[in-house]
Amino acid sequence: MKSMEKSLRRSSPSVGRILLAVAAFLIAAWMIVPTLVIIPLSFSSSEASFVFPPPGWSLALYENLSGGAWRDAALNSIKIAAVVTVLTTILGTAAALGLDRSKFPGKGLVTGSLFAPLIVPTSILAIGIYAVFLNWKLNGTFIGFVLAHSVVALPMVLVSVSSSLRVFDRNQENAAASLGASPLTTFMSVTLPQIRSGVVTGAVLAFLASFDEVVISLFLASPRLQTLPVLMFSSMRRELDPTVAAAAVVVFALAAIAIPIVALIQTRNHHVR
Known part of the structure; x- marks a missing residue:
């Protein structure tokens, strides 16, 4: 027994x-x-409506996606997301370092404000951003999209970098400073290599947050400038263009590539520690 x-x-x-x-x-x-299901739909030979299973196989929807308004919208999304990634990675890393290394009155309020976009419904953010940008004449502009998307993407970087800083040993920074290294040299040679996984993860998440953003983009879009998610939403609402299936596969593939990259970075960082 x-x-x-x-x-x-x-x-x-x-x-x-x-x-x-x-x-x-x-x-x-x-x-x-x-x-x-969208994957076989994106290779359907039917260009008039959604039919599942597809009556035949074709790359026609991807050809539609590579030209005209679809191509322009995709390029706009990539350009905006790239600029947002660079901007929020720099600002988010600096903010995370500032919050981690300093104590000042109202720190909790500042921290809560930076993380607020993760909590506040996107529709409320969109209305507020639209009202402010309307006075600043930023609606329908590239800069307006970058600033608005940065509001949503910045907390992604802040969370990721802050997590890396929690397990960072500051004694190494003190040792570098005692040997005569400048603050910039200390950051580039000691701090950044150890929080690199958090910075890269935050950058990837920031890119995805900007590229996939649709609610705020709907408020800011204009006939001259619109992103891929906005065009997908408009297509589903007005004409039900099957090309949206090919666009959805592209967005899905982008996320499917990015998520394993983030997981791999986190796994390698865990093994190093």
């Missing part, structure tokens, strides 16, 4: 892990499989 109890105790953790893995797989399948 004792030997049986011991064997059951030994096997129970492995059984629990298997059940947990099965549950995680089922939940992931339930969330992802319906989304994967």
